[in-house]
Amino acid sequence: MSDALCVGVCMIDWDSGVCLGCGRTPEEIDGVPVAAPVREAPEAAPLPPNVAALVGEGAE
Template sequence: MNDALCVGVCMIDWDSGVCLGCGRTADEIDGVPVAPVTRPAPAKVPLPANVAENVGEGLQ
């Protein structure tokens, strides 16, 4: 939560859901956690056959 936005006047406009003092929503003020961004793991690319013959596939 960014308390630097707070101006000490918490008045929620329940029609818009936004604080009239700082412009944040009630969830932002309360610090409701936001799901972290997840990134897929990079795809494993097999070694070319001629390389795998000489050095092996390695640890998987």
């Protein structure tokens, strides 16, 4: 058994009986939560011209 955490790639190699992603058996995987997908932060919208003129273009 591998001590690696789930990497979200559940594919059982039925010849060896273990997951190709984490190295666990189906019995060991049962009930283990799957890693949530990583979300990228959305890009910030540009400042309106009147606000950029007051505070500067690089201000947050």
